[in-house]
Amino acid sequence: xSNALPAYRKLLKRTREIALLDSANSxxxxxxxxxxxxxxxxxxxxxxxYFSGQAHRLFTARKVGEWISDCEQHGFAPGSxxxxxxxxxxxxxxxxxxxxxxxxxxxxxxxxxxxxxxxxARQASNFKRFRPHLQKLMEMHLQFAELWGYTGSPYNxxxxxxxxxxxxxxxxxxxxxxxxxxxxxxGPARERxxxxxxxxxxxxxxxxxxxxxNREVAQALGFDFAAGRIDxxxxxxxxGLGPKDCRLTTRYNEADFTQSLYGIMHEAGHGLYDQxxxxxxxxxxxxxxxxxxxxxxxxxxxxxxxxxSETFWQHxxxxxxxxxxxxxxxxxxxxxAAVNHVEPSFIRVEADQVTYxxxxxxxxxxxxxxxxxxxxxxxxxxxxxxxxxxxFGLKIAKDADGCLQxxxxxxxxxxxxxxxxxxxLNAAQLMQRAQTDCPALETELARGEYATLLGWxxxxxxxxxxxxxxxxxxxxxxxxxxxxAAHLAALRKKYAVx
Amino acid sequence: xSNALPAYRKLLKRTREIALLDSANSxxxxxxxxxxxxxxxxxxxxxxxYFSGQAHRLFTARKVGEWISDCEQHGFAPGSxxxxxxxxxxxxxxxxxxxxxxxxxxxxxxxxxxxxxxxxARQASNFKRFRPHLQKLMEMHLQFAELWGYTGSPYNxxxxxxxxxxxxxxxxxxxxxxxxxxxxxxGPARERxxxxxxxxxxxxxxxxxxxxxNREVAQALGFDFAAGRIDxxxxxxxxGLGPKDCRLTTRYNEADFTQSLYGIMHEAGHGLYDQxxxxxxxxxxxxxxxxxxxxxxxxxxxxxxxxxSETFWQHxxxxxxxxxxxxxxxxxxxxxAAVNHVEPSFIRVEADQVTYxxxxxxxxxxxxxxxxxxxxxxxxxxxxxxxxxxxFGLKIAKDADGCLQxxxxxxxxxxxxxxxxxxxLNAAQLMQRAQTDCPALETELARGEYATLLGWxxxxxxxxxxxxxxxxxxxxxxxxxxxxAAHLAALRKKYAVx
Numbered sequence: 001x002s003n004a005l006p007a008y009r010k011l012l013k014r015t016r017e018i019a020l021l022d023s024a025n026s027x028x029x030x031x032x033x034x035x036x037x038x039x040x041x042x043x044x045x046x047x048x049x050y051f052s053g054q055a056h057r058l059f060t061a062r063k064v065g066e067w068i069s070d071c072e073q074h075g076f077a078p079g080s081x082x083x084x085x086x087x088x089x090x091x092x093x094x095x096x097x098x099x100x101x102x103x104x105x106x107x108x109x110x111x112x113x114x115x116x117x118x119x120x121a122r123q124a125s126n127f128k129r130f131r132p133h134l135q136k137l138m139e140m141h142l143q144f145a146e147l148w149g150y151t152g153s154p155y156n157x158x159x160x161x162x163x164x165x166x167x168x169x170x171x172x173x174x175x176x177x178x179x180x181x182x183x184x185x186x187g188p189a190r191e192r193x194x195x196x197x198x199x200x201x202x203x204x205x206x207x208x209x210x211x212x213x214n215r216e217v218a219q220a221l222g223f224d225f226a227a228g229r230i231d232x233x234x235x236x237x238x239x240g241l242g243p244k245d246c247r248l249t250t251r252y253n254e255a256d257f258t259q260s261l262y263g264i265m266h267e268a269g270h271g272l273y274d275q276x277x278x279x280x281x282x283x284x285x286x287x288x289x290x291x292x293x294x295x296x297x298x299x300x301x302x303x304x305x306x307x308x309s310e311t312f313w314q315h316x317x318x319x320x321x322x323x324x325x326x327x328x329x330x331x332x333x334x335x336x337a338a339v340n341h342v343e344p345s346f347i348r349v350e351a352d353q354v355t356y357x358x359x360x361x362x363x364x365x366x367x368x369x370x371x372x373x374x375x376x377x378x379x380x381x382x383x384x385x386x387x388x389x390x391x392f393g394l395k396i397a398k399d400a401d402g403c404l405q406x407x408x409x410x411x412x413x414x415x416x417x418x419x420x421x422x423x424x425l426n427a428a429q430l431m432q433r434a435q436t437d438c439p440a441l442e443t444e445l446a447r448g449e450y451a452t453l454l455g456w457x458x459x460x461x462x463x464x465x466x467x468x469x470x471x472x473x474x475x476x477x478x479x480x481x482x483x484x485a486a487h488l489a490a491l492r493k494k495y496a497v498x
Numbered sequence: 499x500s501n502a503l504p505a506y507r508k509l510l511k512r513t514r515e516i517a518l519l520d521s522a523n524s525x526x527x528x529x530x531x532x533x534x535x536x537x538x539x540x541x542x543x544x545x546x547x548y549f550s551g552q553a554h555r556l557f558t559a560r561k562v563g564e565w566i567s568d569c570e571q572h573g574f575a576p577g578s579x580x581x582x583x584x585x586x587x588x589x590x591x592x593x594x595x596x597x598x599x600x601x602x603x604x605x606x607x608x609x610x611x612x613x614x615x616x617x618x619a620r621q622a623s624n625f626k627r628f629r630p631h632l633q634k635l636m637e638m639h640l641q642f643a644e645l646w647g648y649t650g651s652p653y654n655x656x657x658x659x660x661x662x663x664x665x666x667x668x669x670x671x672x673x674x675x676x677x678x679x680x681x682x683x684x685g686p687a688r689e690r691x692x693x694x695x696x697x698x699x700x701x702x703x704x705x706x707x708x709x710x711x712n713r714e715v716a717q718a719l720g721f722d723f724a725a726g727r728i729d730x731x732x733x734x735x736x737x738g739l740g741p742k743d744c745r746l747t748t749r750y751n752e753a754d755f756t757q758s759l760y761g762i763m764h765e766a767g768h769g770l771y772d773q774x775x776x777x778x779x780x781x782x783x784x785x786x787x788x789x790x791x792x793x794x795x796x797x798x799x800x801x802x803x804x805x806x807s808e809t810f811w812q813h814x815x816x817x818x819x820x821x822x823x824x825x826x827x828x829x830x831x832x833x834x835a836a837v838n839h840v841e842p843s844f845i846r847v848e849a850d851q852v853t854y855x856x857x858x859x860x861x862x863x864x865x866x867x868x869x870x871x872x873x874x875x876x877x878x879x880x881x882x883x884x885x886x887x888x889x890f891g892l893k894i895a896k897d898a899d900g901c902l903q904x905x906x907x908x909x910x911x912x913x914x915x916x917x918x919x920x921x922x923l924n925a926a927q928l929m930q931r932a933q934t935d936c937p938a939l940e941t942e943l944a945r946g947e948y949a950t951l952l953g954w955x956x957x958x959x960x961x962x963x964x965x966x967x968x969x970x971x972x973x974x975x976x977x978x979x980x981x982x983a984a985h986l987a988a989l990r991k992k993y994a995v996x
Contacts, residue, residue: 020548023541024522027529035533039725040743043521043780047740050518227537242545245538282541 007070008082011089012284014058014067019283021055026241034231034249060097068093081286084467088285091164098147107140111412118410125400127381134409135377138370141414145371155371158415162292163422165469168368171418175361178421178484182357183391185488189342189354189495196337198256203326205257213257213323214250214264217316221302222454223248223268224275236263238270238299243279243287246271257324258339265307269299272454276462285466292416293482294461294470296423297430304353304424305431305490306445306453310336315448340494344392346401354491357424358391363406363417371414426474428487430457433478505568506580509587510782512556512565517781519553524739532729532747558595566591579784582965586783589662596645605638609910616908623898625879632907633875636868639912643869653869656913660790661920663967666866669916673859676919676982680855681889683986687840687852687993694835696754701824703755711755711821712748712762715814719800720952721746721766722773734761736768736797741777741785744769755822756837763805767797770952774960783964790914791980792959792968794921795928802851802922803929803988804943804951808834813946838992842890844899852989855922856889861904861915869912924972926985928955931976 028048068089076082114133121130145154153168228246236250248271250263273289281287289295306312313332321328342352348359369375375383384403385396396402408416434456435441444452460477471481526546566587574580612631619628643652651666726744734748746769748761771787779785787793804810811830819826840850846857867873873881882901883894894900906914932954933939942950958975969979
């Protein structure tokens with residue numbers, strides 16, 4: 001054990017202390033979204049700012065930089081746990097120290113105002129109200145990219161925060177392969193799914209029954225309720241509050257129980273990853289998720305590849321009927337068809353599995369053009385609407401259905417969107433490989449047994465934390481870096497497109 | 499504004515920082531009791547120990563002592579806000595710094611073990627299992643008293659933590675007055691209440707209906723649900739998580755809705771005090787409750803003087819019947835009689851208003867004898883049982899019904915019990931004075947209107963925080979220090995004892 005190196009030991013101690021602060025902040029944030037009374041907001045904001053500040057101060061201290069340098073000079077064995085931690089500490093330290101505190105504060109203020117303006121702009125469906133904020137944000141994004149440093153596109157500096165090692169040029173190529181294939185699937189898939197619209201599911205499904213059913217499903221997938229729970233929020237999320245404390249949230253639509261069900265299967269996918277991270281490394285990068293694209297692969301795998309399969313409904317339909325007697329009017333095949341209905345629509349978060357990535361590709365192109373100064377902020381709505389119509393065949397009548405629909409830009413994230421598509425591709429690729437590696441998988445899934453699949457994901461993905469960079473982890477798990485083949489094959493199979 | 503004194507300004511800044519840590523710890527603790535999944539306990543304990551340690555370190559720093567001395571030398575005007583804060587900072591600083599860190603840790607470990615042993619001992623109803631722990635705790639209590647310093651009984655050093663300025667000799671005299679009077683009321687009160695036992699209330703009251711009714715009552719009393727909420731726990735409590743964030747909890751018995759109702763009226767009484775503390779002084783003693791005896795007066799006033807009156811049930815009975823249709827079988831007078839039924843019993847927390855203080859007097863006498871070395875720990879059960887039989891006329895068959903029933907000693911509190919009785923006496927005294935000061939009060943209470951009563955408590959008690967020591971505050975509010983007259987008069991009136 002090379003922990004004998006004093007600088008490494010000090011880093012462990014320091015980052016574990018930071019984890020105590022960060023995890024308290026996670027609880028403060030979770031409570032803010034779930035149970036906090038509204039008038040408590042001011043004090044809560046003060047608490048969260050204080051803990052973030054303390055954690056930032058502890059990590060960006062000059063001596064932390066010196067300890068990291070000491071570790072680098074010591075040179076831990078390539079492939080060792082220590083080398084992985086040091087690599088990630090360095091990435092994070094540079095990321096956090098290269099921006100002067102004054103700019104961080106300016107950016108936070110800007111985001112607070114931008115978030116508010118976005119809300120109003122979206123409400124009024126008027127991009128002009130948000131435009132000056134986005135303009136200022138883009139200027140700072142460029143400034144940050146220069147301070148962080150990058151090769152190729154300045155977009156790479158931002159991408160790297162969410163997907164270490166990802167590059168705009170690679171994504172451009174990936175999406176260039178993906179897009180025409182999706183378009184070729186879309187026509188036939190739409191046609192084949194036209195007979196069973198989502199609305200065949202409509203009925204009355206009481207919240208309490210949905211909660212009971214969702215819990216039964218999440219438990220069957222392997223979510224440990226002794227180390228986690230489900231609450232209700234407007235915007236569903238999964239939050240890890242500590243090594244044995246993972247909180248999922250969802251919202252309920254009493255007319256359609258599948259919305260909260262797939263919400264929970266999605267968040268439980270994130271939660272299973274969280275619960276599978278190695279607790280013994282808690283507080284260090286080795287117990288963090290490797291990237292957003294991998295995190296999203298876990299949620300998409302359970303939601304789409306497990307949950308939207310006919311196999312799933314053959315097992316769960318009779319159980320669902322015990323919770324929702326009126327569901328007996330539909331067959332498992334009809335439920336499956338309804339939850340796989342394909343139809344181009346305006347809103348990304350409501351998109352089906354086929355069109356989803358077209359929404360992402362559009363956002364990626366616009367983000368890239370904005371940061372490379374090939375598109376003016378003022379021209380975003382026109383460009384969005386034009387490109388959207390080309391892809392989806394739908395005319396956008398209002399900004400709220402177009403470039404104002406997503407919160408991301410207003411909260412200062414740039415380069416986040418592509419990780420959703422990486423998640424889709426990774427999910428399919430992992431599922432395909434799990435099926436190859438575990439021949440009995442389909443039989444087990446048909447019995448509603450998920451231990452083999454979860455075990456495979458634990459072994460291949462969860463237990464590694466940030467040990468390997470994301471693409472290396474994908475190669476170790478599946479034999480190849482992220483690529484569209486498995487995703488397209490799964491869609492073609494599902495919609496019987498040859 | 500004397501805040502121009504640099505030392506005072508530094509103390510304000512420091513104690514507000516500590517309040518951020520303490521209030522985060524309050525949330526961590528609230529969540530632990532309400533929603534935290536069980537396996538999260540280890541990490542949670544680590545977080546809470548870290549934040550307590552940080553807060554302790556920040557407050558006990560040598561320079562904090564210097565700032566306090568600077569303020570004392572400066573000499574703020576007597577009666578000023580600054581003088582009150584400095585007085586309380588000094589009390590707290592001396593309290594926290596006079597015990598070496600090593601002893602604090604030893605005590606915390608001891609308490610952790612004692613708490614566990616108490617749980618087992620109570621389960622087995624065997625005092626011997628708890629005895630060695632209580633023995634060690636008493637030794638440390640004596641050691642702490644010596645380190646803190648005291649005049650008269652070493653018990654005074656402990657009392658002062660919970661009830662600043664309270665003294666064993668005063669309490670002994672107070673209880674000597676109180677006890678024979680209670681005994682003289684007990685006989686007739688028992689007789690008069692014998693016709694309507696608590697069990698006439700028994701029925702089936704669904705939790706959801708109880709929650710709705712309790713909320714309606716708490717809202718009517720003036721509890722601000724935009725700055726607070728109610729959740730469910732095994733052991734009910736009220737916790738202030740910040741200036742606009744007060745969380746009450748209760749537990750439900752579906753056979754008797756009045757248990758959760760009075761639980762909520764009690765905790766809401768604490769909560770109304772919390773919500774009435776001056777938020778502009780948050781983080782300083784001026785926004786803290788003045789003592790446990792005053793805090794408890796607020797809960798007892800709303801629970802007993804408002805909630806257990808016939809006036810209360812005349813207004814609320816028809817509303818309660820909307821929530822619990824089966825309650826229509828009883829009249830308001832019958833409900834009032836049932837919730838005021840008097841019957842000596844073993845368990846303090848289940849005691850009626852007449853016998854309650856006899857439970858406290860017994861505990862006070864034993865604590866005092868223990869710390870003054872007039873009673874050996876080994877002799878506690880025999881002494882308890884003997885004294886209990888004298889007071890209550892009941893023979894104790896097992897320690898769980900006697901000296902093992904309360905958690906307090908096992909968690910290291912000594913001198914806490916008397917504050918419950920001070921709360922009872924203060925509550926009656928305050929209510930009596932409010933009735934004199936506000937002639938329309940009874941008419942308003944009969945209409946279910948509580949604004950005048952709450953306004954009077956806000957004005958006389960809540961808004962002052964720790965500005966005045968508890969007995970001075972009682973004199974300012976009622977014209978006299980805590981005494982048994984109003985409490986006894988209220989009991990005599992309630993049970994028509996002349």
